[in-house]
Amino acid sequence: MSHLDNDxxxxxxxxxPTPRTPIWLMRQAGRYLxxxxxxxxxxxxxxxxxxxxxxxxEVTLQPLARxxxxxxxxxxxxxxxxxxxxLGLCFAEGEGPKFERPLTRExxxxxxxxxxxxxxxxxxxxxxxxxxxxxxxxxxxxxxxxSPWTLACYMVEGGASADYHKVKTLAYTRPDLMHHILxxxxxxxxxxxxxxxxxxxxxxxxxxxxGGALSEAGYQTFSLAYLRQIAAxxxxxxxxxxxxxxxxxxxxxxxxxxxxxxxxxxxxxDWTMDIGRARALVGDRVALQGNLDPAVLFAPPExxxxxxxxxxxxxxxxxxHVFNLGHGISQHTPPESVAALVEAVHTHRQK
Amino acid sequence: MSHLDNDxxxxxxxxxPTPRTPIWLMRQAGRYLxxxxxxxxxxxxxxxxxxxxxxxxEVTLQPLARxxxxxxxxxxxxxxxxxxxxLGLCFAEGEGPKFERPLTRExxxxxxxxxxxxxxxxxxxxxxxxxxxxxxxxxxxxxxxxSPWTLACYMVEGGASADYHKVKTLAYTRPDLMHHILxxxxxxxxxxxxxxxxxxxxxxxxxxxxGGALSEAGYQTFSLAYLRQIAAxxxxxxxxxxxxxxxxxxxxxxxxxxxxxxxxxxxxxDWTMDIGRARALVGDRVALQGNLDPAVLFAPPExxxxxxxxxxxxxxxxxxHVFNLGHGISQHTPPESVAALVEAVHTHRQK
Numbered sequence: 001m002s003h004l005d006n007d008x009x010x011x012x013x014x015x016x017p018t019p020r021t022p023i024w025l026m027r028q029a030g031r032y033l034x035x036x037x038x039x040x041x042x043x044x045x046x047x048x049x050x051x052x053x054x055x056x057x058e059v060t061l062q063p064l065a066r067x068x069x070x071x072x073x074x075x076x077x078x079x080x081x082x083x084x085x086x087l088g089l090c091f092a093e094g095e096g097p098k099f100e101r102p103l104t105r106e107x108x109x110x111x112x113x114x115x116x117x118x119x120x121x122x123x124x125x126x127x128x129x130x131x132x133x134x135x136x137x138x139x140x141x142x143x144x145x146x147s148p149w150t151l152a153c154y155m156v157e158g159g160a161s162a163d164y165h166k167v168k169t170l171a172y173t174r175p176d177l178m179h180h181i182l183x184x185x186x187x188x189x190x191x192x193x194x195x196x197x198x199x200x201x202x203x204x205x206x207x208x209x210x211g212g213a214l215s216e217a218g219y220q221t222f223s224l225a226y227l228r229q230i231a232a233x234x235x236x237x238x239x240x241x242x243x244x245x246x247x248x249x250x251x252x253x254x255x256x257x258x259x260x261x262x263x264x265x266x267x268x269x270d271w272t273m274d275i276g277r278a279r280a281l282v283g284d285r286v287a288l289q290g291n292l293d294p295a296v297l298f299a300p301p302e303x304x305x306x307x308x309x310x311x312x313x314x315x316x317x318x319x320x321h322v323f324n325l326g327h328g329i330s331q332h333t334p335p336e337s338v339a340a341l342v343e344a345v346h347t348h349r350q351k
Numbered sequence: 352m353s354h355l356d357n358d359x360x361x362x363x364x365x366x367x368p369t370p371r372t373p374i375w376l377m378r379q380a381g382r383y384l385x386x387x388x389x390x391x392x393x394x395x396x397x398x399x400x401x402x403x404x405x406x407x408x409e410v411t412l413q414p415l416a417r418x419x420x421x422x423x424x425x426x427x428x429x430x431x432x433x434x435x436x437x438l439g440l441c442f443a444e445g446e447g448p449k450f451e452r453p454l455t456r457e458x459x460x461x462x463x464x465x466x467x468x469x470x471x472x473x474x475x476x477x478x479x480x481x482x483x484x485x486x487x488x489x490x491x492x493x494x495x496x497x498s499p500w501t502l503a504c505y506m507v508e509g510g511a512s513a514d515y516h517k518v519k520t521l522a523y524t525r526p527d528l529m530h531h532i533l534x535x536x537x538x539x540x541x542x543x544x545x546x547x548x549x550x551x552x553x554x555x556x557x558x559x560x561x562g563g564a565l566s567e568a569g570y571q572t573f574s575l576a577y578l579r580q581i582a583a584x585x586x587x588x589x590x591x592x593x594x595x596x597x598x599x600x601x602x603x604x605x606x607x608x609x610x611x612x613x614x615x616x617x618x619x620x621d622w623t624m625d626i627g628r629a630r631a632l633v634g635d636r637v638a639l640q641g642n643l644d645p646a647v648l649f650a651p652p653e654x655x656x657x658x659x660x661x662x663x664x665x666x667x668x669x670x671x672h673v674f675n676l677g678h679g680i681s682q683h684t685p686p687e688s689v690a691a692l693v694e695a696v697h698t699h700r701q702k
Contacts, residue, residue, distance in 0.1 A: 165646065165681065169649040169650065172654055214623070215625075216628070218644070251602070253604075254623055272602070273567055273605050277567070299524045300524065326566075
């Protein structure tokens, strides 16, 4: 087994006891950190930052230099996969991501093929390997990908969408084409995550950021079915250690029980559901990761500590909790709030 | 008791049997109708349309002329109340609503006062009275307002918000000021809805469009507590008939059981939760209104009919269902889809 100074994150994901509740934060390497903004400027663009392994490694490590976090997460973007499928990812200044060639015609959908992650996404694998070396066994490295449904939303809409007009029209009108996109993307995501594991990722997480836009039946059909396939296709062990899989379904509180049987070791929980209630629903089937409202970090340190304590107390004195925010950290967050949060979580005593 | 040709909407809200499931659609008078766009153009602006009773009446009736709907809803906007509190509502072309004077300073919050609905919101009461006359007892008229939390979000943010940065900072940092805004707004909303009832509204609905942005504890404290106060303060009977109250909590599926005991007769359900599961959770405590994904209306008529049938079958052969979309109808909806939907709901036979 490869050496790890601190494996409590991996243990908690497998519901094994840990000396204290581990913590990391979604988007912990990001714009709220001045050193990130400096590197981002030097890179020239967000995409250049993602595509230059040395710089991706640099920003991945920045939050760990400041805060006593229990895991690192690869700095990248979920849209690298459709980009590698030829859709042409671009970021206009001050706007969200866009695709130059979204899927609009049937032949474009029929021509879709999963990329070879070791060729078209080589830069990600190089970043993973470089970060692993740089971490030197201090904390584990998390790899990640977008869920097929979430990626398909971007691929069909061409960018973020308020009402999912195009992708839902496709789903309700031509479910055959929708399922084709999802099947190819599932194959791509599975191969991509396995290549990240091969390159050194010690846990993997699938972000279903837009699953919450679906109806319950739609979620089962267009998202959950493919998440199941991914979980079943992931490499289970590497370097003599289990590689835990996490699924994060933003807005998925209603489907938590279904998600708990989908093959993932842990579920990410957004901040809308009480984590004690969530634990009661999922029982011993999965660990939970979450779920502080990221907006709490706009408040003074004593409020941050009190609200973090509420989450910890709600989960209770059981194994299987990884502390996190319920969503990515906001760019408006004062770094001092993160310091207060990490301190509060690590020193918390269960009531 | 005042005469009504078709009272099945009111009956269903009180869980009384009806010959068929009544249907109306949130935002049924709106941009998807060419005749609406024509009147809107004539009015000059959206606000002028809201503030001119004759025109508000005209657009309220437009969908009823086309479709066999079982209720009319006042054409207005939830932000008329903060506008009447002096915040200065405006709509820039192609953008959402904005306030010229959002609540940013403590003294502005302390100075907040509930408007007199019969003075500052006279134009709404005039519209309600005019629509009632024009309806001539054909179907009931629904009045509405925004929930205190949802209005407070707009009042503090100054418009729509992606991350609720300002309002959540206030809620976590100065809960005393947040509760002051909510208390005054609750008083304003209660008086406003009662004035609508006095002017002729036969059912009232509170839209908690942004409640889903809160944590479970935050929802209890900042939204549900005030919804309860509103329900308790509403006029119960008018013209010899019960005036049913509906609460619609977008993204509120997780809190459905708490909402079911908050004093409302019916709960609006967005499209993310299976309505059969929702009915099992709320039991006989409330009626349910919903919950077709509005995006289904982008599909061909046979898909619309099939998906509407799924919702009806999921609810089952019980009293207490008002068919609706899970959210406001999209401006991209073909009117033919609405015709197909109304037909499908009215002719559906329970499996």
